[in-house]
Amino acid sequence: MKFQFGRSYSRMYISSAIGGELRSYMPREAGRIVAICVSPNLNSNPPKVILVGKSSDVEKRAEQFIQQAEALPAFVEIAPSQWMYVGVWALETATTDPAVIAREAAHVSRTDVVRVLYLKQVSQ
Incomplete structure (x- = not known):
């Protein structure tokens, strides 16, 4: 299923198109992260910058995304139940450096961040 860049979709639609759970930040289908x-x-x-929180499931999905090394469709929440398609993104680098974590987490006042993922857009 092809998504239209800049258009918003419900999580139900995204899930029906490519699979995966409705609530995860990195939904999985058949053991693979799909978005x-x-x-x-x-x-x-x-x-571009994803903050990985301290939670077993959240951390496992981030690690799987790193290991999977695959570009995936990305969606950013713009309103409740509205997720804008922003293209296909891939991992550029990941860090657990405390100084980087503190700097990035401060932008959104989070204290639970254990890793920062930096992504790059590979296509629309």
Whole structure:
């Protein structure tokens, strides 16, 4: 399923098109991460900068995304139940450096961040 750049979709539509859970920031289908769905309330510059919170499931999905090394469709929440398609993004780098984490987390007043993922857009 092809998404239109800049158009918003519901999580139900995204899930029906490519699979994955309705609530995860990195939904999985058949053991594979299939999309990136992030909120600006929790991330300093989504999807370019994703803040990984201290939670077993959240951390496992970030690690899987890193290991999967695959460009994925990305969506940014623009309103409740509205997720704007912002293109296909891939991991550029990831860090657990405390200084970087503190700097990025300060943008959104988060104290639970354990890793920062930096992504790059590879296509629309």
